[in-house]
Amino acid sequence: MDERYPSPQTPLRIGTRGSPLALAQAHETKDRLMKAHGLPENAFHIEPIRTTGDAIQNRSLSEIGGKGLFTREIEESLLGGRIDIAVHSMKDMPVDQPDGLTLGCYLPREDVRDAFVSLKYGSIEDLPEGSVVGTSSMRRRAQLKYRRPDLQVVEFRGNVQTRLRKLADGVASATFLAMAGLNRLAMEDVPYTPIPATSMLPAIAQGAIGIEWRIGDEAIETLLSAIHDPATGLRLAAERTFLRGLDGSCQTPIGGLAELSQGRLHLRGEIIRPDGSEMLTHEITGSETDGAAMGMEAAALLRERAGPGFFSE
């Protein structure tokens, strides 16, 4: 290896999905690494990788099933040595990584909230009775039905531009997008209203970018430690353990958010029946480094209150 790594001769190969949001996240990672280590732009190479999830646009994700639809091919590239790190939306990451890979570097978290997006209405409450809302998220659908059982939900997939076109075409009156995505793509012409996390609990790890690498790759570990945000790591420890304790994936109606305040970690988690008929919430506070234990406890308590079959419609 060169004396200096990475370098223009031996660039750091960054794997990512090819969507505009994923590419923005890979560029943010590259920019932070350049700044932290005083490296030139050409010491990095961004490698877009097409995943199964990207390839399947016309079927619903829950129909296809399986974990890691948006990550499998990227992780195979990492294991095969074709890329050196992978940049992910932590919201889309399964709770366990394949043997040989680890996640341990998180960038400072973006806005965690969901946004209500509509060309005509300003909030969920404003929607006329029986309105159609587009979303492919099980969590958002269940949270919406819980608040407004009269609303109809239709499957909505595709990138931000596709979804906005569907709104303009009248396929639905409103949809939801993560504030993090809107901010990272600087989408100023989107008619959105942020929804407070207290009224619509975000997905586990929403707004967080995580970086994955091969266990034992010490050069990479050292490089990444300079851009790791410890606060995000502590919060995600709580949220992802909560998700693991519920055997949840991104296709289960689960919300959760951990926040740090005055040296304490506060976790709020909720589970919702898919039809929105019931929501169970648990809140727990502990020390900053207690996230994993708190997540596990909150999950166990909610599992017990829910009983079997809570997530089956």
Ligand SMILES: NCc1[nH]cc(CCC(=O)O)c1CC(=O)O
């Ligand atoms: N499931 C797709 C996905 N994964 C991450 C984000 C947004 C960015 C983030 O939460 O980090 C989105 C889009 C959305 O929910 O609007």
